[in-house]
Amino acid sequence: MKTALSFAMDFGSYAIKGGTKYYAWLLFLGFFILVGSYTAYLQFTQGLIVTGATDQITLESFFASFVFTAHVAAAAVLVVAPGYLYHRKDMKELAVIGEIVAMVFVATGITFVLFHMGRPDRTWHIMPGIGYMNFPNSMLAYDTIVLNVYLILNMIGVVYMLYKKYVGKFEAKQLAIWFKPIVFLAIAWGPLIHIVTAFVLASNARIGSWHTAVLPFAFLSMAGASGPALIILLFLLIRKNTKLVINDSVIDLMTTIIAWSLGIIILVFAAETFTLLYPGTEHASSLRYTMFGHNGLNMYVVWFWGVMVAIVGSFVALLFSKVRRSYDRLLPLVCFVVFVAILTEKPMVLVFPAFSPTPLGEYAEYHVTLIEFFNVLFVWAIGFLSLTLILKGAIGILTGEVRHDKSAVASQSGA
Amino acid sequence: MSEEKIIDLKDEDELRQGRRDFLKHVCTSSAAALVLTTTPSEAVDSASNPDADATVAEYFQGHFLLMSEEEKLKAIARLEKRYSAKYMKKTTVANTPAPDGVLFGYALDIGKCIGCRRCVHACVKENNQSRNDPEVQWIQVMKMPKGNIAFTADQLDKGYPEKSEFGDYGVQVGGNAYKTAGLSTEDAQNYYNDELVPDKDFFYMPVQCQQCEKPPCVKACPVRATFRDHAGVVLIDYNWCIGCRMCQLACPYHARRFNWGEPNLPAEEMNPKTHYFGNRPRMRGVMEKCTFCAQRTREGRNPACQEACPVGARKFGNLLDPNSDVRQVLATKRVFRFKEEAGTYPKFFYYIG
């Protein structure tokens, strides 16, 4: 108990220490949290009328962002899996970083869902026992279960691994017998949350462009691109600014995954586009609207083609080894483009235009309001703040700067 | 079903019994504090409302269908008290059960419908929807082009591929190919604002909740706040809905409406005869939709939209009774269901009489 307390204390005090740039970053996030607290207050007192959502386009940016967080959270297993499934030495210690990303992004996603709900104060209605969960029928009930289980699995993994490292008992035989199944379960659970999230969307026959079997594949390939893109950015930052050793081989593996995933995304998009547009049935209306507009409504056209150019361009760029090995310039740029492209794809291509035409033939455009926009930033800021702090503390433990045996720290820093 | 039953709607004394002493054992100040921290709006309500405990009790009430009879009466008494105070008139909240041996069905003659939208606004007068900001309407009328204005001779040589050595015009892509005619939502106008109706080149199709036998919304609701009663009507417990809008996503008829903000219902327009699952005033952040006027039809009277229709295009009745209006329509007219391909088996039939 005493050890646990000192673990928490050491972890926390290390996490909040840093240089000027570190504090500037925290301040930057703090700004959005400050503004967002006010906008969130407005939303929770006035209702979702402060967002741009309507009965025609009923999902707002929150739900779109939730899908994106599910992308990243699912992709975090790509950092965990190589270490545990393929026994790659260079990645085994980094697994905890993957689990931290998964944990934080699932939590962020759940926060987005709370913002999406009309009555977040009634969340307890879905808890079995005190409420009622429509379990075998509702896809959202499944999603609630898998997201929360994934969150718990990753929390166990993160805390246990960091704690073991902290007390210096990290060798394979020193880990508890229950731990390995948890890690493997978490690895399997990553794609699962994503498939279930895809089914939450695909289960709605009303929305033709989601009512397709490729949706889980599209989601998984987008996860495979956006998640590692973020993780490469994180690794490059960590490598530059901390003592943690991350080999080029790790980054190369992530780059390969991004390239493959982008290729699959292009295939999936092309297949879906062909299947809809060639026969030209009514199911193509929504895609046609997204790609070319409808009778003067063409808000999404530029977003669609912008995202397509970004994805294809990034894919082509990653075919060149010169780009792949440009660790401090081109690679981070490409990763950033991939991340942003898939982030904007969610609301502007996947979610909003899918609602048009409505079952009664209406076409509508979604206009994000400022309050909604700052609420999205609010949740992102909270997510990135937690990610920063937890990663910082974890790096302290992984590099050995934070450990239970204080004398060891002293001798190391002395050396 | 006598006249008295229709007009004199409910034995109210029954409901009054549960009102006494129910506040004492339900709430504590700590429960109140929890509500205050979770929802600022509730906090405002309970601060201005001397009966804050009732608000807390309402917050912690369970699913209405899972309540005991006593709890139901208490919940209803709470609501009646709150509504009566808020709208400054005596409001009743009925809990009339759905009649036994009845399956409610609806038939609408799109041959007769003239698109006057009286059903839409009669529904609003009856069902206490938010009047503005957000303006909520449960029925939406589509105006669809008849075939007579679709095809034109000057379009014959338009499109692609052009006239070729084969002499024909090939598969028309463009030209007359891009013409919708008949029952298609593709070129439907939902916001038509004509001086006079009906427009001779168009026909009209009102759409409201189709009361599906296999409702996708009920399947999608994560908390079973929406369900089908034994008379076949899909209802919502507004106090149980969490506002996740999965039902709205699932509905292939665009029948469900969401209270995006605090409903704006002027006291003088409020209809004080309500039903728990029907037209009682809703709160912000919950779903609502057509209930076939539960407060009326469960007591024998026709829905408001049926009564408002000036051309008698709307027929309502019991699908299990071979002599009912609806069954007579099914027996003698050519009926169809809207979006049959959605596999929802609506009990709302359209016909061309």
Added chain:
Amino acid sequence: MDFQYKSPTFVSIVLCAILVAGMSAFNSAHSAEVKPAETQNAQPVTDCFESRIGYSSVTRVENANPKYGYPNVKCSQSTGAVLWWADPFEGTIPMGDMPEISDDTRGDFANAVVKPRQPQLMYFNMGPNGCESCHEGKTVRYPKDTKPRLIGMHQDIVENSLKLMHGRGALWCLNCHSANHRNNLIDRQGNLLSFNQPQKLCGGCHGDIYIDWRAGIHGKRIGSWATGSKKRWWVCTECHNPHTVQVARFNRLKPEPPPPLPRGMKNADYERAGEAKH
């Protein structure tokens, strides 16, 4: 006030500008959204009509149902049409005897009520004894010649009296109006019928519609939905004017206002744009 979705990079660049614009926008948004609409409190319409203007009129009476504080009817603010009845049977009388039909078509009129037509007929109410105030055989003599011909009757009060037509000219006035009993209609067997029961006359020729009407699938009925219980039936002349079916079958009427546009949408022109394509 609406703000295009931009990538986070954009925001980080113009952070301060957004902040200033944002905070002011929140305030304006806030005040705009909580403002109650005064337009809803307009005085209710009192001169209303059922179905169509001129066919039957109703006057709104406040607090007609004290139990709920209901008026007798609620009417459309924009057109004056009755949208809602507090009591569906207000002002009704029993439909009266109806002939049995011996097939399986329903003919249950035990609880059928109608609003009497006579008080609604403009010319009928010009004198104390209805039409017979003048057409009693002395003031205006009963016609001896009952052959169809164009007569210039009532051009002073009936604008289009020369254009009235039924059955494309095959029928004329005295086929339906009794020559000697002007307060009654007359069927082909010579039976006198009340103006309140036009269905007995119309059904003689329009048998298919009449059968549908008896079965409850043509025309309008309000009140109870249950078979055999009390219903208010609309009779033929509450919707159809038999004199003008050829010249103006149904006058077009003013519709109620359209639904609200989705928030953020300025217009629904795309719907009309589709129309221009045709």
